[in-house]
Amino acid sequence: xxxxxxxxxxxxxxxxxxxxxxxxxxxxxxxxxxxxxxxxxxxxxxxxxxxxxxxxxxxxxxxxxxxxxxxxxxxxxxxxxxxxxxxxxxxxxxxxxxxxxxxxxxxxxxxxxxxxxxxxxxxxxxxxxxxxxxxxxxxxxxxxxxxxxxxxxxxxxxxxxxxxxxxxxxxxxxxxxxxxxxxxxxxxxxxxxxxxxxxxxxxxxxxxxxxxxxxxxxxxxxxxxxxxxxxxxxxxxxxxxxxxxxxxxxxxxxxxxxxxxxxxxxxxxxxxxxxxxxxxxxxxxxxxxxxxxxxxxxxxxxxxxxxxxxxxxxxxxxxxxxxxxxxxxxxxxxxxxxxxxxxxxxxxxxxxxxxxxxxxxxxxxxxxxxxxxxxxxxxxxxxxxxxxxxxxx
Amino acid sequence: xxxxxxxxxxxxxxxxxxxxxxxxxxxxxxxxxxxxxxxxxxxxxxxxxxxxxxxxxxxxxxxxxxxxxxxxxxxxxxxxxxxxxxxxxxxxxxxxxxxxxxxxxxxxxxxxxxxxxxxxxxxxxxxxxxxxxxxxxxxxxx
Ligand SMILES: [Zn+2]
Numbered sequence: 001x002x003x004x005x006x007x008x009x010x011x012x013x014x015x016x017x018x019x020x021x022x023x024x025x026x027x028x029x030x031x032x033x034x035x036x037x038x039x040x041x042x043x044x045x046x047x048x049x050x051x052x053x054x055x056x057x058x059x060x061x062x063x064x065x066x067x068x069x070x071x072x073x074x075x076x077x078x079x080x081x082x083x084x085x086x087x088x089x090x091x092x093x094x095x096x097x098x099x100x101x102x103x104x105x106x107x108x109x110x111x112x113x114x115x116x117x118x119x120x121x122x123x124x125x126x127x128x129x130x131x132x133x134x135x136x137x138x139x140x141x142x143x144x145x146x147x148x149x150x151x152x153x154x155x156x157x158x159x160x161x162x163x164x165x166x167x168x169x170x171x172x173x174x175x176x177x178x179x180x181x182x183x184x185x186x187x188x189x190x191x192x193x194x195x196x197x198x199x200x201x202x203x204x205x206x207x208x209x210x211x212x213x214x215x216x217x218x219x220x221x222x223x224x225x226x227x228x229x230x231x232x233x234x235x236x237x238x239x240x241x242x243x244x245x246x247x248x249x250x251x252x253x254x255x256x257x258x259x260x261x262x263x264x265x266x267x268x269x270x271x272x273x274x275x276x277x278x279x280x281x282x283x284x285x286x287x288x289x290x291x292x293x294x295x296x297x298x299x300x301x302x303x304x305x306x307x308x309x310x311x312x313x314x315x316x317x318x319x320x321x322x323x324x325x326x327x328x329x330x331x332x333x334x335x336x337x338x339x340x341x342x343x344x345x346x347x348x349x350x351x352x353x354x355x356x357x358x359x360x361x362x363x364x365x366x367x368x369x370x371x372x373x374x375x376x377x378x379x380x381x382x383x384x385x386x387x388x389x390x391x392x393x
Numbered sequence: 394x395x396x397x398x399x400x401x402x403x404x405x406x407x408x409x410x411x412x413x414x415x416x417x418x419x420x421x422x423x424x425x426x427x428x429x430x431x432x433x434x435x436x437x438x439x440x441x442x443x444x445x446x447x448x449x450x451x452x453x454x455x456x457x458x459x460x461x462x463x464x465x466x467x468x469x470x471x472x473x474x475x476x477x478x479x480x481x482x483x484x485x486x487x488x489x490x491x492x493x494x495x496x497x498x499x500x501x502x503x504x505x506x507x508x509x510x511x512x513x514x515x516x517x518x519x520x521x522x523x524x525x526x527x528x529x530x531x532x533x534x535x
Contacts, residue, residue, distance in 0.1 A: 138433055140401040140402070140407065140433070141401070141432075141433040141492075142493050143399055143400075143401060143468070144397055144399060144400055144401060144470075144515055144519075144521035145471075145479065145493055145494050145495055145521050145522060145523075146463060146466050146468040146470070146471030146474070146477070146479065146495065147479050147493045147494075148399075148467065148468055149467060152461055152463065152479065155461045156459045156460070156461050156479070156481050156493075157459070159459045159460060159461060160458065160459040163459070163504050205464065205465075206462070206464040206476075207464055207465045208461045208462070208463050208464065208465070209461055209462035209463075209464065209476075210461070211461075259439075259489050260489060261488045261489050263458070263459065263481075263491070
């Protein structure tokens, strides 16, 4: 399928409801309970009932609860669609995209996309306690060397960008500060009320040089659920429909040997071209963006890959406030992102984008909020990525 | 040999590779039809998709492309080395093969630093990659 493909069912499916639990360091309940609570909240927000759900879709690489178990527990007898995709943030938006395809094709009427994890209190994603036999990707070939944590790998790519473009620690620090600034007044954020300065960032301990502590996102317990139904049906429900205008799968640069020789090039570029083509929307038409920010550097790399900056151009744009929530041309990470709101593996980005497009983001509300870009992990480690373009109906 | 707690679990595609590392040799999949190298070892050539493959020893030399300095490790076997440098080395055989490993060097890492693989045994028939600076190739300090 070429980049120029335009057969995506643009805007035929829409997000009608969103729900979440508290984001915390210790939920005190199981992933099962978290998922149930987020799903109930999301269907209630949509003006629907649990009985209306006929599809469940999730993903996970560490802690998770599968759709079949949830469907049984919720007494759903008429499941028309389910998806339980292995992997992490790189597939976070592919799951939403798949739900939109299922609904657009008429396979299912109401698919709930969810992510639930006790990522801090139960199953931490630090590599060392991951069972190697379950890892289908290349961790087998780096684990013994102590190269196991995603932070280490992304820091390796950040270094390659620094060597190529002169990117500095303070440039990454400005992304951490921007995210924190947007989280400080966000009631959902784990970092609510805890501002961060560039000096704080620079003084924070090195974890994997060039990454400081504050280049790294927050391990989190929590769940988010998103209700996807037809745009036609969503029009009869309480909220402004948030149409899934385009979704894309692909791109990415894995550790080795897939033909890439310049690791400073954004692996987000390939999936960006696809999501723009599928949605029929380009970067100049996008009002705000929620980039997958497991670390600071991927935000910089995606700003390049998604066509918002020339390679090496992000540091000046950060200093000029281009990406600030208040008054920036392209507000990003309007809730504080994974770096400062919480790490619900990217589904919390969808929650925030929906609030923004509805105009329900209160004091976080950006001025222009009809078209939002939400991305998955840009495609390091796994070798593939995903993204969705959301448009107000 | 120091037996590592965190080790790969070799399978039919990888046992010979990890065993060779334990014997001090770095290998990669080599295509008998198109000569393409594939690393990590795979059951298929990533260029021509053929299966006429052999696991061949590489020269083991390359240049550092990128590196990090690990200040916090979650790998129990590596904690004694903290802080240690992990180098991503572009193999001389082919420019899209990057192999990570701990760097042994008296000078700080830099892009282009010439290194030689020095694999170490970490378990029964299992080894890992360590990179050693090639002293004679280091720039002379002024
Ligand atoms: Zn071949």
